[in-house]
Amino acid sequence: MNILVTGGAGYIGSHTAVELLNAGHKVVVVDDLSNAKYEVIDRIKEITGKKLDFYWIDCADKEKLWDVFRNQDIDAVIHFAGFKAVGESVRKPLQYYRNNLDSTLTLLEVMEEFDCKKLVFSSSATVYGPDNPHPYKEEMPAIQSSSPYGWTKVMIERILTDYCTAHPDFCAILLRYFNPIGAHESGLLGDDPNGIPNNLMPYIGRVAAGKLEKLTIFGGDYDTADGTCQRDYLHVVDLALGHLKALEYAAEHQGVEAINLGTGNGISVLELVTAFEKVNDMKLPYEIGPRRDGDLPAFWADAAKAKELLGWEATHTVDDMCRSSWLFARNASI
Ligand code: UDP
Numbered sequence: 001m002n003i004l005v006t007g008g009a010g011y012i013g014s015h016t017a018v019e020l021l022n023a024g025h026k027v028v029v030v031d032d033l034s035n036a037k038y039e040v041i042d043r044i045k046e047i048t049g050k051k052l053d054f055y056w057i058d059c060a061d062k063e064k065l066w067d068v069f070r071n072q073d074i075d076a077v078i079h080f081a082g083f084k085a086v087g088e089s090v091r092k093p094l095q096y097y098r099n100n101l102d103s104t105l106t107l108l109e110v111m112e113e114f115d116c117k118k119l120v121f122s123s124s125a126t127v128y129g130p131d132n133p134h135p136y137k138e139e140m141p142a143i144q145s146s147s148p149y150g151w152t153k154v155m156i157e158r159i160l161t162d163y164c165t166a167h168p169d170f171c172a173i174l175l176r177y178f179n180p181i182g183a184h185e186s187g188l189l190g191d192d193p194n195g196i197p198n199n200l201m202p203y204i205g206r207v208a209a210g211k212l213e214k215l216t217i218f219g220g221d222y223d224t225a226d227g228t229c230q231r232d233y234l235h236v237v238d239l240a241l242g243h244l245k246a247l248e249y250a251a252e253h254q255g256v257e258a259i260n261l262g263t264g265n266g267i268s269v270l271e272l273v274t275a276f277e278k279v280n281d282m283k284l285p286y287e288i289g290p291r292r293d294g295d296l297p298a299f300w301a302d303a304a305k306a307k308e309l310l311g312w313e314a315t316h317t318v319d320d321m322c323r324s325s326w327l328f329a330r331n332a333s334i
Contacts, residue, residue: 002026003247006059006107007080009036011191012122012180014044015119015240018189021048023244028072030065031081035194037241043188053242062110069114070199076118076250078243082152086294087198089149098150101159108163117167118250120243123157123174125232125262125289125299126150135268135302138176138258145187146294157258164256171250171257173208178232178262178301180239182321183328190328191236200269201321202275205329207284215284217269219291224298228288230266232300235316235324238263245310262301263300263314 003020007013008029014036021044027084029041029052041054053072058062059081079168082100083089089096099276104121109121128136145151160172181201183190190205196212197203206212220227242261249257267275277284304314 001247001251002028004028004030004068004072004074004077005080006030006077006103007082007122009033009038010080012177012236013078013080014040014189015184015236016080016243017044017052018047018184019237019240019244021050021052026245027052028055028068028074029053030055030057030059030068035083040189047184047186047188058103058112060099060106062106065106065110066113069110069116074114074116075110076098076120076247077107077116078120078122078247079104081123084149085198086147086149089147092150096148096152097098098237101155104156104159108159117170119155119160119171120173120175120246120248120250121160123176123258124150124153125176125178125260125301127157127176128156128299129180130296134299135264136260137258137302138305141212142176142258146169161256169254171254173224173246173250174256174258175242175246176258176260176276177239178234178260180236181233182235182237182316183324184237184254185324185327187324187327187331190325192328200272201325202274202329205325207286207330208226208276208280208282209329213285215273215286216284216289217273218289218295220288222297224268226268226270228269229295230268230298232262232266233318234261234263234314236322238314238316242306242310242312245312249310258260259306259309259310260303261306261312262303264301264303266298266300267318272318272322275318275328279319279322280326
């Protein structure tokens with residue numbers, strides 16, 4: 001298939017582009033490089049030894065996106081493009097709603113004009129909101145979030161659901177990610193945010209590399225086994241492979257389907273720190289600080305639906321995630 005990957009220079013998009021190319025698909029990336037670097041495109045080519053077509057455009061720019069569809073025979077789209085920083089979204093809600101909703105609406109309009117009916121959307125476990133019990137199951141209400149970023153995911157899931165009702169021959173797969181970490185085994189691709197990282201693993205990577213002094217663990221008094229928050233961390237390469245499975249499923253089906261991508265296991269911040277220290281044979285300076293506003297004590301996925309419907313399950317271990325994260329952070333941040 002010829003797959004358009006919006007946001008394909010980003011962390012998850014780039015790993016997905018690699019797996020698509022490895023599986024023999026043709027890949028077209030559009031990315032405005034607002035939070036990614038062009039060098040990532042070269043690294044995808046270097047890892048795979050394959051070509052891909054790259055367009056440096058904002059996918060909310062209808063004319064330019066239209067040109068991409070006119071020049072390329074796109075069979076399906078994986079839509080990653082969007083702003084993704086939770087804290088920033090609280091400070092800049094209008095930018096988040098404008099960017100994330102506009103790019104999706106524009107993409108859908110152009111897909112409709114070109115009769116392209118297969119879409120895999122990058123959603124998030126944040127749509128389960130604060131009130132559902134964990135493990136989260138897809139049939140639970142997913143209509144709440146705690147940040148403008150999260151609300152854009154809720155809203156886009158709604159838009160895609162309504163679109164599928166109006167166009168029963170369209171297929172939209174809503175992939176609800178848990179906590180992707182880890183990096184490509186080459187050490188050439190990974191999570192390398194601009195500025196001081198907000199997410200745990202990139203922060204750990206910078207501390208390990210000596211670029212930040214110490215990790216602050218947000219809260220040690222939660223009602224969990226060791227007092228720190230628990231999350232469902234999954235390897236980004238497993239996540240990327242989940243997109244391939246979703247694409248295969250979409251090719252054969254119609255309608256909307258929400259699917260969790262997680263391991264089904266919760267591990268704590270302290271357990272992750274300890275695993276990182278052990279596999280990489282180092283000590284990480286850290287302190288326990290106050291809780292971070294908006295953090296839930298614990299959540300993880302019920303991963304049964306992904307296995308049943310897509311034949312997908314995560315295979316990488318926490319050690320794999322910690323080893324590859326360090327390989328990237330140490331050698332080749334972009
Ligand atoms: N966390 C932490 N220190 C940091 C960054 C994150 O203790 O510098 C914790 C955070 O409180 C949460 C977990 O790590 O329990 C994962 O946070 P992250 O921001 O990576 O993902 P989230 O689950 O918030 O989407």
